[in-house]
Amino acid sequence: MAEEFRLRSVAVAVYGPAALFGLAEGAMLPVVALSAIDRGATTPVAALIGALLGIGALATNIPAGILATRVGERKSMLLAAAVSAVGLVLCLVNIGTGPGALVLYGAGVLLIGAASAVYSLARQSYLTESVPLHMRARALSTLGGTMRVGLFLGPFAGAAVMQFWGQSGAYYLSLAAVLAAGVVVYRVPDLETTAEHRAAAAAITTWGMIKRKWRVYATLGVGILLLSGIRQTRQTVVPLWAAHLGLSPTASSLIYGFAGAIDALVFYPAGKVMDRHGRRWVAVPSAFVLGASFVLMPLTHGAVLLAVVAMVMGFGNGVGSGIVMTLGADVSPAVGRPTHIGVWNELADVGSGLGPLLLAGVTALAGLGFGIVVSGLVGFAAAGALWTWIPRPSRGLRPAAVRGPPP
Template identity: 50%
Template structure:
């Protein structure tokens, strides 16, 4: 399969099931287990702090696996990469089900993150090659959107099975979902680059790509790191401030859920705007809205106003759906694309890991309002960096 000679003839929905189906299924699997991982940890004798550490192993596994994932994808291709990731994720789920001590359980959680790194990189690389550049942002925002839909639906499916089969039921839901994702990936066509440039030149290394594209990594890449830090922090900020206000867990969950719902509703229009008006038309407003909302949050004193700010955060994050993947695809070279995307995802995951850590550190050292406000300033800094360095053009021709 190669890119259509005439991009105007390409229909994104013609590849909807093979392109987005695996991501939806993988998202359902992750969504089913994320709420129960800390419960499983505590059930094995972990403290609350230890349970939080076990949960963080997913992010750590993804972070350290991005570069190896890029090498795997470059060597074996996107299709085999996704199938291998599904198999590894299935092994990880079974490890979690049958683990009888915290060490084996933690190893299973770490493997879930590693498998997600391989899967997500292969998915992004596949769409970058399969979709014409003029529709790239819509493809990437849809990819991010269906993953979020899966993460949203997964806990409900998991809750139903847990009610019938106990806590291990969530991991069995995830095992079935990732197996189905691998089965869909099995039917994907192998991609062949449209101009043969990938196979004709020497295969670049990670080090050579870092050197050749250092300006991109040190400019737009820093902006992406800041975007990821703000995005990951937002998941913690709303529950923390709701607890600070003394809201009930039910009210906190409702506010958090509504924020996630509006997040899911705007991903495709955002991608269309990026394709029609350029990446900067979404990148800057997304970060400005999130930064401003986070700066407002310490001033919030009630549930209704917190809900409004939560909706603003969800909208800002939603219109940025697929932004990181789209920019990575835009700047990635044809020769060495997988390795470039591995570096790109490593930077994004590094930001995602540092965001909550910065918030926690500032909260401990100063106050929670100060930590939240600092996170808001990171959002405005991300808007400034991307606004300065991202070109004001439409789609990349790569």
């Protein structure tokens, strides 16, 4: 019955919109910098505008927890779809070149980043509340996997559409996907809850949650920060090392695509392992394999070996699909879960921001190869932290009873 419940009640409500949001993001990401340059941006300014996606998410994680607590997960997802649509419309408005055009476009990108944080938190909270505990890791790893599939297919779909409508076609595709996700979310039921539960959750402030869970954030949260750092950096090192080897952009893209395909294919078995044997059996190997693939990358001197290492990297990242969400759910309180997830996601996003900065800093001082190796050491540190601080089910994991959508 638990399997039937998950497939029928949660797949449509969460996985469908997650894939659509991933498709929307994947379609627009390759053209963000190009669109900024078309509006008159220099290369550094275009990079800054691209970074607004992450900045928007960082600024919105904690407010997203407050929003989901007050209005509920479903309404938060609907609002995220609406804000994302507004952001995409702003990206489509082209008033020429110059500061005004860049400000308008940057505002659109910033709104999309903020909306992604709200939607990510709301879907994670919704799924955690809806799914039986013994299937939590499978449910959340599948959530991460469907988002990866969307991100993987998005650039290809965007490229096809741009053949007919030019660069704007990527944004039109993203807008259609976001609106479709909103329609799906609109048709799903709200989570059942009581007035007492809502009042108790609303009374929990972010600072109160931090004081209550500070030991978790200072230990396991650090492991999540480190893991998120190396996972984000992996998106940069393959193209950088391919360019260092003198490979063509086409070869670099193919290698990146092969790694992405492996990444998108291995999420569900990892979830089953986590549910049956514990979170360590996936979290620690995922971080270790990522670290090892980084350390091995500077030893590659051609396309074939680089492709092999990149696919190992994709495997390491793919088997860890959903691990950040799963661990965040495992240590979340019964009351105030969205507030906790907001803080948790903030830690992960801080790591995602610091990882590429570490690579850039060490590369500037000692060269790209050394920078990649140092980034790999972050993966080993993450593996050690996760091994040490992931709660053992017998004494540390006592998740609250889940609420579910009405029948």
